Amino acid sequence: MKVTLPDGSVKEVPTGSTFLDLAKSIGPGLAKAAVAAKLDGELVDLQASIPKDGRVVFIRGQDPEGADVIRHSAEHVLATAVVRLFAGAQVTMGPADHSKGFYYDFDVGRPFTPEDLEKIDAEMKKVIAEDVPFVRREVTKPEAGKIFAEMGQRFKPEILAWIPGETVTLYQDANFIDLCKGPHVPSAGKIGAFKLTGAAGAYWRGDATKDPLQRIRGVAFANKKELESYEKQMELAKARDHRKLGRELGLVNFSPLAPASPFFLPKGAKVYNLMVDYVRSLYDKYGYQEVITPQIFSAELFKTSGHYENYAENMYFAEAGHEAAGGEEAGAFGPGEAPTVEYAVKPMNCPGHCALYQMDLHSFRDLPWRVADFGRLHRAEGDATHGLMRVRTFCQDDAHIFCAEDQMAAEMASFVDLVDEVYGDFGLGDVKIRLATRPEKRMGADEQWERAETDLATVLKEKGRAFDLAPGEGAFYGPKLEFHVKDALDRSWQLGTLQVDFNLPERFGLEYVGSDSARHRPIMLHRAILGSLERFFGVYLEHTGGIFPTWLAPEQARVIPVTDRALAHAEKIRAALEERGVRATTDHSSDKLGAKIREAQLAKLPFMLIVGDKEVEKGGVSIRLQDGTDLGYLDLPAALARVAEDTEMPSHKRRRDTQKQGPVV
RNA sequence: GCCCACAUAGCUCAGUCGGUAGAGCACUUCCUUGGUAAGGAAGAGGUCACCAGUUCGAGUCUGGUUGUGGGCUCCA
Numbered sequence: 001m002k003v004t005l006p007d008g009s010v011k012e013v014p015t016g017s018t019f020l021d022l023a024k025s026i027g028p029g030l031a032k033a034a035v036a037a038k039l040d041g042e043l044v045d046l047q048a049s050i051p052k053d054g055r056v057v058f059i060r061g062q063d064p065e066g067a068d069v070i071r072h073s074a075e076h077v078l079a080t081a082v083v084r085l086f087a088g089a090q091v092t093m094g095p096a097d098h099s100k101g102f103y104y105d106f107d108v109g110r111p112f113t114p115e116d117l118e119k120i121d122a123e124m125k126k127v128i129a130e131d132v133p134f135v136r137r138e139v140t141k142p143e144a145g146k147i148f149a150e151m152g153q154r155f156k157p158e159i160l161a162w163i164p165g166e167t168v169t170l171y172q173d174a175n176f177i178d179l180c181k182g183p184h185v186p187s188a189g190k191i192g193a194f195k196l197t198g199a200a201g202a203y204w205r206g207d208a209t210k211d212p213l214q215r216i217r218g219v220a221f222a223n224k225k226e227l228e229s230y231e232k233q234m235e236l237a238k239a240r241d242h243r244k245l246g247r248e249l250g251l252v253n254f255s256p257l258a259p260a261s262p263f264f265l266p267k268g269a270k271v272y273n274l275m276v277d278y279v280r281s282l283y284d285k286y287g288y289q290e291v292i293t294p295q296i297f298s299a300e301l302f303k304t305s306g307h308y309e310n311y312a313e314n315m316y317f318a319e320a321g322h323e324a325a326g327g328e329e330a331g332a333f334g335p336g337e338a339p340t341v342e343y344a345v346k347p348m349n350c351p352g353h354c355a356l357y358q359m360d361l362h363s364f365r366d367l368p369w370r371v372a373d374f375g376r377l378h379r380a381e382g383d384a385t386h387g388l389m390r391v392r393t394f395c396q397d398d399a400h401i402f403c404a405e406d407q408m409a410a411e412m413a414s415f416v417d418l419v420d421e422v423y424g425d426f427g428l429g430d431v432k433i434r435l436a437t438r439p440e441k442r443m444g445a446d447e448q449w450e451r452a453e454t455d456l457a458t459v460l461k462e463k464g465r466a467f468d469l470a471p472g473e474g475a476f477y478g479p480k481l482e483f484h485v486k487d488a489l490d491r492s493w494q495l496g497t498l499q500v501d502f503n504l505p506e507r508f509g510l511e512y513v514g515s516d517s518a519r520h521r522p523i524m525l526h527r528a529i530l531g532s533l534e535r536f537f538g539v540y541l542e543h544t545g546g547i548f549p550t551w552l553a554p555e556q557a558r559v560i561p562v563t564d565r566a567l568a569h570a571e572k573i574r575a576a577l578e579e580r581g582v583r584a585t586t587d588h589s590s591d592k593l594g595a596k597i598r599e600a601q602l603a604k605l606p607f608m609l610i611v612g613d614k615e616v617e618k619g620g621v622s623i624r625l626q627d628g629t630d631l632g633y634l635d636l637p638a639a640l641a642r643v644a645e646d647t648e649m650p651s652h653k654r655r656r657d658t659q660k661q662g663p664v665v
Numbered sequence: 666g667c668c669c670a671c672a673u674a675g676c677u678c679a680g681u682c683g684g685u686a687g688a689g690c691a692c693u694u695c696c697u698u699g700g701u702a703a704g705g706a707a708g709a710g711g712u713c714a715c716c717a718g719u720u721c722g723a724g725u726c727u728g729g730u731u732g733u734g735g736g737c738u739c740c741a
Contacts, residue, residue: 111669200736201668207738212668215736247676256714256732311741313666348741382666384739475741503741563698590697591704598702612700624701 061222562612
């Protein structure tokens with residue numbers, strides 16, 4: 001057999017030798033580090049014999065694909081440990097994607113306790129210490145069925161039935177055999193480090209009407225060091241939890257009196273409003289007009305939009321009691337006969353905007369009509385709420401664009417620019433775009449879908465933007481773009497979205513008069529940049545760890561007197577800062593300087609301006625920055641200029657800088 | 666909507682075998698006037714989430730409710 005290695009060299013290997021043999025012949029280090037191999041791009045077991053000539057690449061445990069193999073193998077070791085410890089345990093299956101970790105669903109007749117997990121963990125360590133080999137076997141389906149029947153496994157035959165083809169592959173480690181495509185590590189010892197991260201309920205095939213199962217989750221790595229770095233990352237995430245930071249920094253809090261509904265404290269409200277102001281500051285440039293629409297509508301609106309029929313379980317309804325009572329008192333109706341008007345609290349802005357559109361007759365000259373709304377929305381989410389990330393009341397940087405079909409592409413392009421500008425200003429650099437196309441169940445003509453999907457793809461291509469295609473994941477009413485942003489902790493969040501809607505214009509019978517003086521149906525685009533501002537607040541708080549950019553910081557500068565003798569001077573400095581539009585306070589506490597600095601540091605203030613006897617005498621301040629940098633003494637004008645440099649909103653700053661440059665000659 | 670766990674001072678948490686509660690931080694007052702991440706003392710703060718039950722007696726045991734967390738499902 002002739003194999004080509006990544007460096008281009010060709011090696012002759014004896015027939016029947018395995019990939020592991022090949023690795024050993026190259027070097028013992030490689031043989032030790034490798035967990036799998038790739039033959040002509042296809043992942044294979046190291047212990048498999050090389051079947052044909054081809055290009056061979058060895059995959060190490062540290063490589064992303066190697067980490068997947070290690071996690072997948074750890075998952076089998078988990079199952080092995082569970083069947084060893086729990087007589088009669090039924091095993092089902094794990095995830096297809098091992099990029100984040102592994103899990104395996106079991107039925108042992110009861111939930112796993114933390115003590116169970118400890119025992120399972122210990123048993124897994126034993127299997128790994130024994131370095132038991134993973135043995136691959138290819139058998140016919142009936143043979144596999146017989147093996148699982150002997151093992152008393154009742155879920156496996158069902159899985160067997162879904163698998164196409166005549167034969168299946170089995171992997172055996174220690175005393176446990178599992179149905180699996182592989183590949184796996186040659187032996188359990190290659191699993192350098194693992195950790196079980198928890199147990200939770202799940203259902204067979206994710207279906208609540210089917211058997212309840214117990215899922216054990218875990219992570220695994222090539223070595224201890226990688227596990228430790230993972231654990232560190234988890235601790236970091238915990239320390240940055242927005243619920244914790246939100247309370248500690250006095251930004252946001254929650255109360256059982258309004259479940260899953262945030263209370264923004266003065267500082268949090270400051271940041272929140274600055275976020276809104278910032279987005280608003282771009283709306284003129286991009287041609288949006290802001291509107292303010294009702295909170296509570298007659299349920300009729302949502303009957304028209306379709307939400308009443310399809311979304312009612314997530315909506316709050318309201319009844320105006322006085323109407324029924326008033327009718328009875330007036331004697332117009334008998335008891336219980338008064339007509340009650342049913343009201344609903346809006347869960348989204350779009351139906352209201354359709355109602356707004358209907359109020360006037362629109363000409364093609366009016367389009368595109370871009371209607372922005374920071375309206376408060378309420379959704380009766382079930383138990384799946386989570387801090388600010390999933391709440392029952394929130395507001396989006398929401399807008400709807402009513403346009404003609406041939407205007408769609410330009411609107412999409414402009415929106416991509418707007419999103420770029422916003423994410424850039426927030427320092428969110430890692431953006432991935434997904435294009436979700438027509439699902440099975442959908443409304444609207446195929447030609448419409450074709451046009452919209454093509455427009456979206458073309459716009460992205462023309463802008464040179466890479467995107468992932470998500471076939472079939474569009475909404476039933478139209479295709480959409482999703483903007484996924486990675487935060488400082490490498491977690492991905494979907495923030496922005498652009499959704500084409502063929503449905504609502506139809507339901508509301510929206511029209512515009514074209515240049516041909518005939519009536520036409522507009523297209524509606526739903527779009528949001530940051531999405532739910534509550535959620536974005538949470539994401540951004542975790543992204544920054546509470547150290548907001550200065551323009552967003554609720555308190556930008558604190559003047560700290562060393563002793564009370566400097567208080568008057570400190571007040572003067574604060575007033576001068578305030579004059580320049582800086583959000584500044586003075587520290588009046590009777591603490592020592594060290595304690596005052598510590599307080600300001602923990603509050604994550606961008607600027608600390610220290611004034612003591614020396615500064616009083618010379619008239620200036622000493623500046624300390626959030627990162628600990630000591631700028632030393634600055635006279636007052638220099639200090640004010642230094643602070644003001646950072647405090648302005650980026651969109652305002654850009655506009656001013658452009659103006660300064662004067663007209664382009 | 667489903668499964669599991671948890672709920673003690675503003676926050677973080679201790680509370681043994683069932684015998685009516687503690688610490689640190691924060692808060693208030695007083696002392697201290699100091700030079701770049703915690704000066705000192707005293708004080709106040711609790712229907713142990715809520716409602717039932719078992720018991721001579723419940724923070725502790727049982728059931729229910731609400732809330733929170735983790736997971737599953739859903740997401741027009």
